[in-house]
Amino acid sequence: MNQNKKMSYKAFVYFEKKMHRVLLASLKLKRLEKKVVEIINSTKNDNDKTVNYTPRFKIVDNNSREITNDKQLKTAFNAEDVFFFVHPIGMFYLLILKLIKITMIDTIDNSNNEMKYPEDEKIEEEEEDIDEHHSILNPLVLLTGAAEYKNLKYLPGVKVDLMKFRNLFEDVYGYEVHCTYDPNKHETESLTFNELNIFLTHHYSNLIKTNNNEKNYDSLIFIWCGHGNTTEEGDTLITSDDDNYKPFKKIQELFTSDTN
Incomplete structure (x- = not known):
């Protein structure tokens, strides 16, 4: 308590x-x-x-x-x-809906396997234009993050951010959300490279085993909260074991292969 x-x-x-x-x-x-x-x-x-x-x-x-x-x-x-x-x-929910659509992370277009990205410069567009370009009805939502690290700085804000996202996607949108952090379990403040891979593989396996997307997911929302870096492979996330890096590109490739 x-x-x-x-x-x-x-x-x-x-x-x-x-x-x-x-x-x-x-x-x-x-x-x-x-x-x-x-x-x-x-x-x-x-x-x-x-x-x-x-x-x-x-x-x-x-x-x-x-x-x-x-x-x-x-x-x-x-x-x-x-x-x-x-x-x-x-009117709170409508406002949040517009904000989330503007800041939405990578989504899968199931018609052609291309990744779509929202354009920040179009924030002032009319709501109708936003809906046309970012129509998301039933996404697979994966929230991941690490607050506790072996050697790197502790990030208490990670827990807050993950709870914000979970609340918005679950309570405001009604989406099914899967999160690596559980506020009732202290050990989930850390997330190792192996634990992240198990989490991603589990949800990818469920996706391809359920009769080729039985739940009719139309997009992927993947969020990482924690330390990160930029390498030759692009933006990467750093897991709790410090010396392990996961390129975001690898996560995109995993979920855009054989999921249609």
Whole structure:
């Protein structure tokens, strides 16, 4: 349980693309809701002149379960790292949808095996144009990363980033997400070269064994959070055993071969 000497409880609250660190004096839902209201009001646009505004929202935990009472809140604090995700009731989901489409990573075009990449300079395009070029209905989502390394610098932000992505893809889009990091298991903060290969091979094998893509995946979303480098082979990711590098190109080649 995340608890300091003063019997306060530490958690991270994700709201509108930012992670906020909060301390709760007790595990009462009303206290968490008060913190959330403070966060929402502190991030309001300067043009928003609303007075005595009481935002409407829902709070979900690490496991995508909505927190509606004190008992559920206490259960959420059993995790080693506690994250809460705030979903305002309103236009929030549409906004996130557009942002994700703009920043979407490599997708597989099943008609010709070519890799498609979103163009950052087209961020100001109309929503209709974005939908036309980045229509993704049922992607295979693989989230990978390493916070803990044998010799390289520890990256605590990796855990936060992976939880952000999982929340967005699972709760906002409803996609099936596979992630190497589990906030309930400390050992998953590290990811060795062998563990990464096993993870990738497992999902690739499932893809080609299920009657040539029985789940009708129309794209691949692969995300790496952790140390990386650039070599002659292009951009690479560095696993927890430090001296092992995995070129992104190899991952692309794996999932674009014999998957159609």
